Amino acid sequence: MKVTERLKTGEKVYSFEFYPPKTAEDTAKLFNTALELKALSPDFVSVTNSSSGVMPYRTVALCGVLKSQFGLEVVAHLTCLAHTRAEIAEICSGLKKMDIVNVLALRGDPQNVAAGALRRDYSYASQLTTDLVKDGGFDVGGACYPEKHPESPSPEADIARLKEKADAGAGYLITQLFFDNDFYFRFLDRAAAAGINLPVLPGLMPLTGYRQMQNFTQMMKVTIPEPLRAGIERWEGDKDGMFKFSVDYASRQAEGLLKGGAPGLHLYTLNRSRAAMAIFKNLKGAARP
Ligand code: FAD
Numbered sequence: 001m002k003v004t005e006r007l008k009t010g011e012k013v014y015s016f017e018f019y020p021p022k023t024a025e026d027t028a029k030l031f032n033t034a035l036e037l038k039a040l041s042p043d044f045v046s047v048t049n050s051s052s053g054v055m056p057y058r059t060v061a062l063c064g065v066l067k068s069q070f071g072l073e074v075v076a077h078l079t080c081l082a083h084t085r086a087e088i089a090e091i092c093s094g095l096k097k098m099d100i101v102n103v104l105a106l107r108g109d110p111q112n113v114a115a116g117a118l119r120r121d122y123s124y125a126s127q128l129t130t131d132l133v134k135d136g137g138f139d140v141g142g143a144c145y146p147e148k149h150p151e152s153p154s155p156e157a158d159i160a161r162l163k164e165k166a167d168a169g170a171g172y173l174i175t176q177l178f179f180d181n182d183f184y185f186r187f188l189d190r191a192a193a194a195g196i197n198l199p200v201l202p203g204l205m206p207l208t209g210y211r212q213m214q215n216f217t218q219m220m221k222v223t224i225p226e227p228l229r230a231g232i233e234r235w236e237g238d239k240d241g242m243f244k245f246s247v248d249y250a251s252r253q254a255e256g257l258l259k260g261g262a263p264g265l266h267l268y269t270l271n272r273s274r275a276a277m278a279i280f281k282n283l284k285g286a287a288r289p
Pocket of ligand 1: 047048049050051052077078079105106107108109110123124125126142143144149150151152157158159161162164165174175176177203
């Protein structure tokens with residue numbers, strides 16, 4: 001199933017994001033998570049890929065296992081800063097052997113690429129998108145930033161660059177985290193005004209604590225609305241209280257997005273199932289909303 005085709009049906013599309021675990025114990029935990037979340041019938045799961053360019057086979061291999069052993073449709077994230085064209089072609093050939101047709105084309109973060117590992121073949125995700133589309137076998141998605149990408153001088157400049165990604169052949173977009181739905185809807189308006197008419201899956205994640213909130217604000221430059229900040233501060237140190245507060249906040253956000261016309265939801269799971277299951281339950285009963 002190609003994600004772009006699935007989005008064209010007009011039915012809401014639900015997806016979960018995983019990252020490749022590093023230890024045997026964490027791998028077992030992830031497989032357990034994947035089994036539990038499979039019960040919610042997601043349209044796809046996605047697997048992140050390290051910007052560093054080190055060990056891309058971990059993403060490829062995990063995608064293969066999730067598809068062939070778990071029966072899940074998979075989107076492989078692929079970053080390009082630390083890869084040559086030839087390496088990208090090799091990774092793509094690995095994905096094809098695993099029957100993976102969906103790829104999220106990404107640039108990656110330069111600060112995560114070791115000195116000397118930066119390659120010159122790709123500078124931006126739109127260039128990777130062009131190559132993947134040219135390859136012919138892939139359905140390609142891209143990343144977008146409702147509050148603009150941190151490096152971009154302005155929301156307008158970021159949208160103009162995003163148009164290049166859309167023109168290169170991205171079929172849909174998945175957003176960076178955001179905690180105020182107005183950012184998402186205003187972003188859609190800006191994108192439409194620039195002639196970008198792709199489905200945009202909102203990326204959501206319940207915050208799990210004060211430190212995580214600070215990281216997101218500092219590293220990703222995302223805004224934490226005052227009621228969310230107050231709740232995180234109020235429940236810091238109380239695991240159950242924090243979980244309930246964050247899940248309720250994300251559930252209300254999800255509800256507002258779906259009601260407002262979002263084509264579905266992409267949940268950042270951090271390889272855990274509990275929050276995603278609770279959000280689904282809040283949205284509509286225990287099964288898929
Ligand atoms: P691009 O689309 O290339 O944009 C990067 C910056 O360059 C933007 O500021 C843009 O405005 C600007 N730009 C674009 N084109 C041009 C141009 N021609 N000239 C000048 N400026 C330009 N990171 C990982 O390492 N692994 C992952 O698996 C991963 N998954 C992600 C999934 C999602 C849904 C999201 C939102 C992000 C993910 N990231 C991941 C993070 C991502 O790699 C970083 O945010 C990175 O800094 C930008 O990647 P991009 O693909 O959006 O880049």
